[in-house]
Amino acid sequence: MARELTVTFGADYEDTTTDVVGSFDSSNIITLATSKLLNTVMTIATTETALELGDISSKGFCIIANLDTTNYVEVKVATAGAIFAKLFPKDSTAGLNWCCVHLGSGAQAPYAIANSSACKVQIFLLPL
16 A cells, blocks of 8 residues: 555535535545655735645645635635635635546746735645
């Protein structure tokens, strides 16, 4: 079990007023190319801020989490690029404060921007 990453995700939805129920569960084991890992916290300004992704050349599996309890953060594929994730404030009931993506060729140098005040984000990145 060298360099294996296990990713498990589950979601359940129930609306008692309409009897709508749904669920999704998935679990994957991914073999990593190297044993490098980036796990860092950085500050995102209210202007576009490049995400610090270290010296991992083959960027792959990435989790980005907003640690701020008040403001949201938007993550873009590049400077002035399209927004691919909105990270709600931590403990928000409006949405998730994190995203989990495999960074594709168009998002190898992502940027982020905080809503109305600088926010700290945690970045967890592994090469694939």
